[in-house]
Amino acid sequence: MSDQPIRSDPAIALVGNPNTGKTTLFNALTGLSQRVGNYPGVTVQYQSGHMDLASGDAQIIDLPGTYSLSASSPDEAIAVDVLLGQQVGADPIDVVVVIADASNLRRHLYLLSQIIETGHRVVLALNMMDLARERGVHVDIDELSARLGIRVVPLTSHRGDGIDELIRAVEETLQEPRSEDAFSSPVPGSLVAAAHDLCQDETHPVNSHVEALRVLVDAGGHLEERLVERTNGDITQRLVALREKAATGRPLSAVESEARYAWVAQLVDGTLRGDEQLRPRRSDRIDRLLTHRVAGLAVFLAISAITFQGIFSWSAPLMDAIDGLFGDLGVVVGRYINEGPLQSLVVDGVIAGVGGVLVFLPQIAILFLIISLLEDCGYMARAAMMMDRLLRFCGLSGRSFIPMLSSFACAVPGILSARAISDRRDRYVTILVAPLMSCSARLPVYVLFIAAFIPDRPMLGSWLGLQGLTLLAMYGVGASVAIPVALLLRRTLLQGQSTPFLIELPSYKWPVPKVVLMRVYLNSREFVVRAGSIILAATIVMWALAYYPHSAEIATDFDGRRQAAETLPEATRTTTLEAIDLAEATAYLEASYLGRAGRFLEPVVEPLGWDWRLGMAALASFPARELIISTLGTIYSLGADANETSSDLRSALRASPGADGEPLDTPVALSVMVFFALCAQCTSTLAVIRREMGSWGWVVLSFGYMTALAYAGAFIVYQVTESLGWGAVG
Numbered sequence: 001m002s003d004q005p006i007r008s009d010p011a012i013a014l015v016g017n018p019n020t021g022k023t024t025l026f027n028a029l030t031g032l033s034q035r036v037g038n039y040p041g042v043t044v045q046y047q048s049g050h051m052d053l054a055s056g057d058a059q060i061i062d063l064p065g066t067y068s069l070s071a072s073s074p075d076e077a078i079a080v081d082v083l084l085g086q087q088v089g090a091d092p093i094d095v096v097v098v099i100a101d102a103s104n105l106r107r108h109l110y111l112l113s114q115i116i117e118t119g120h121r122v123v124l125a126l127n128m129m130d131l132a133r134e135r136g137v138h139v140d141i142d143e144l145s146a147r148l149g150i151r152v153v154p155l156t157s158h159r160g161d162g163i164d165e166l167i168r169a170v171e172e173t174l175q176e177p178r179s180e181d182a183f184s185s186p187v188p189g190s191l192v193a194a195a196h197d198l199c200q201d202e203t204h205p206v207n208s209h210v211e212a213l214r215v216l217v218d219a220g221g222h223l224e225e226r227l228v229e230r231t232n233g234d235i236t237q238r239l240v241a242l243r244e245k246a247a248t249g250r251p252l253s254a255v256e257s258e259a260r261y262a263w264v265a266q267l268v269d270g271t272l273r274g275d276e277q278l279r280p281r282r283s284d285r286i287d288r289l290l291t292h293r294v295a296g297l298a299v300f301l302a303i304s305a306i307t308f309q310g311i312f313s314w315s316a317p318l319m320d321a322i323d324g325l326f327g328d329l330g331v332v333v334g335r336y337i338n339e340g341p342l343q344s345l346v347v348d349g350v351i352a353g354v355g356g357v358l359v360f361l362p363q364i365a366i367l368f369l370i371i372s373l374l375e376d377c378g379y380m381a382r383a384a385m386m387m388d389r390l391l392r393f394c395g396l397s398g399r400s401f402i403p404m405l406s407s408f409a410c411a412v413p414g415i416l417s418a419r420a421i422s423d424r425r426d427r428y429v430t431i432l433v434a435p436l437m438s439c440s441a442r443l444p445v446y447v448l449f450i451a452a453f454i455p456d457r458p459m460l461g462s463w464l465g466l467q468g469l470t471l472l473a474m475y476g477v478g479a480s481v482a483i484p485v486a487l488l489l490r491r492t493l494l495q496g497q498s499t500p501f502l503i504e505l506p507s508y509k510w511p512v513p514k515v516v517l518m519r520v521y522l523n524s525r526e527f528v529v530r531a532g533s534i535i536l537a538a539t540i541v542m543w544a545l546a547y548y549p550h551s552a553e554i555a556t557d558f559d560g561r562r563q564a565a566e567t568l569p570e571a572t573r574t575t576t577l578e579a580i581d582l583a584e585a586t587a588y589l590e591a592s593y594l595g596r597a598g599r600f601l602e603p604v605v606e607p608l609g610w611d612w613r614l615g616m617a618a619l620a621s622f623p624a625r626e627l628i629i630s631t632l633g634t635i636y637s638l639g640a641d642a643n644e645t646s647s648d649l650r651s652a653l654r655a656s657p658g659a660d661g662e663p664l665d666t667p668v669a670l671s672v673m674v675f676f677a678l679c680a681q682c683t684s685t686l687a688v689i690r691r692e693m694g695s696w697g698w699v700v701l702s703f704g705y706m707t708a709l710a711y712a713g714a715f716i717v718y719q720v721t722e723s724l725g726w727g728a729v730g
Contacts, residue, residue, distance in 0.1 A: 326351055344547055554584065632653070
């Protein structure tokens with residue numbers, strides 16, 4: 001790359017292998033100035049922020065973790081494209097900071113050799129120096145810097161040690177010319193030049209010999225796939241012919257790897273001591289327990305239980321406070337707006353919609369807090385390794401564990417975290433089954449119907465109650481169904497050989513509170529901005545369907561009732577007027593487009609034991625599942641602020657007639673819960689699937705198969721339990 005003048009706001013890229021503390025360093029450098037974005041034409045997100053230099057402001061870009069420039073996942077492809085100047089919308093990189101684990105330097109210098117080869121200005125940050133010293137590893141920083149011809153800075157980023165020195169090294173490196181190649185490729189230069197000429201494209205030219213080298217060496221890799229797509233496959237055979245000219249008898253990738261590791265060995269000879277016979281690590285001793293087939297599984301189950309307890313119990317006071325706050329806000333704002341469509345839009349659409357999003361923020365934040373603690377201390381990688389044994393049975397791997405675990409709080413962050421899965425088929429299957437995990441939005445549905453229809457009967461002595469067992473069963477429904485769905489997808493639409501599951505087990509360390517809290521804040525903010533905006537928009541659309549047409553006849557009828565109520569004694573007047581208001585809201589809802597749709601669908605839901613009211617409530621919950629609660633409150637004239645703990649709503653449900661004209665009973669309740677455990681009633685999830693998979697076809701497939709499963713499951717559960725006589729509640 002030719003030298004270019006340094007811009008007033010230079011771009012600094014952070015690059016490194018996974019588990020090198022790159023994100024911790026990024027947080028230390030940028031603080032709360034971070035933002036999450038997407039480059040044009042890609043679905044993978046990147047993080048950027050700003051830090052102060054003596055010469056002004058600098059942009060810091062946290063590129064996804066990668067082991068080399070041979071990209072095998074969408075995340076790695078973004079890192080490679082940005083470094084090679086091929087990513088549309090990305091600023092040219094002025095300095096690359098390569099983060100390496102000082103306690104495992106030999107392996108991490110492989111990526112450094114490729115980064116230096118690009119011609120970028122480079123700074124090497126040796127992170128985790130505290131772990132290196134603990135393991136008896138010593139690095140001669142000055143000698144290593146002299147051999148590489150770049151600045152090398154020792155760091156312990158989670159403690160903040162070396163951050164100022166790194167900033168100074170970046171400032172000094174910005175003033176220097178771009179680095180010369182420090183590594184001589186074993187691939188003949190004539191072949192690389194021929195590949196460079198072959199791969200030229202008028203709209204997306206191959207800019208450097210490094211990019212041409214990657215196309216030539218990485219057969220079937222990301223860069224070749226892109227070129228093949230642009231040339232409609234015309235380039236494939238010519239690349240094969242060029243590779244055959246190397247006449248090494250081995251793949252060029254193997255030749256390159258051997259040469260690079262030989263370069264690394266020569267580089268560290270005399271600069272690195274103590275890594276040949278590492279001292280036993282504390283992590284190794286802990287792993288004897290936490291990765292044991294029996295004891296490790298017990299610990300995992302205990303941690304999972306604590307996680308769910310935290311999500312569902314610790315968040316309850318905060319959720320109640322948020323719910324009450326927005327309920328009161330709606331009442332106050334409603335007083336200042338004349339009664340009519342505008343008041344209903346603001347109070348029932350906007351305020352209720354925002355409250356419906358933020359009420360689940362405590363659960364999302366607690367989930368991210370627990371996951372961040374587990375990731376930072378090093379346990380999450382062990383959990384993924386243990387779960388690989390189970391997930392391999394489904395055609396997946398341990399990489400799918402974190403997305404699925406995250407989906408128990410919300411499918412949106414679960415699907416987003418699937419980006420780290422390199423194999424496209426595994427990634428797609430994970431995305432398609434992640435919504436089957438029972439997210440927090442399903443919990444209000446379970447709580448309402450279990451409390452109303454399932455007896456509070458102890459089982460197994462006093463250890464387990466029937467209500468708790470039913471709740472556990474609802475969470476098991478989706479996870480159990482996900483297994484055959486994943487197997488079917490892997491054997492049909494997404495068939496193919498899974499890539500082996502390889503994961504680096506980082507050393508255990510104490511999480512840094514500042515880093516953990518910052519990650520919780522940023523992830524929670526992203527949920528509110530991205531998922532919340534979609535839910536809010538869908539909620540307003542659903543409000544319109546439930547509000548219009550606003551019949552003048554209904555208004556006239558209930559105005560007459562109010563006038564008659566004004567003549568009643570004061571002791572009964574207020575209660576009567578409140579009942580009239582609630583009955584009027586119910587009448588409007590029944591006459592709305594949504595109510596008409598419920599009537600239209602009644603024959604479809606009758607086999608599930610539902611009447612048109614439950615069918616309409618299910619339709620109203622399409623933006624977000626939990627909206628069924630407020631819809632049922634309106635349907636039964638209890639007000640839209642009724643929640644899953646309302647005893648009046650539970651009583652109204654029990655007294656409401658079902659499809660057979662008899663009061664609703666346990667089979668109907670089980671049918672509703674199973675339907676919501678399996679359905680795709682979540683606009684934000686479907687929108688994220690569209691963005692991550694790049695096609696509406698996958699959205700249609702996801703919505704279609706989940707709705708079909710939900711209907712079939714609800715039908716079977718209702719028909720079987722009804723035939724068994726489970727209708728009595730008591």
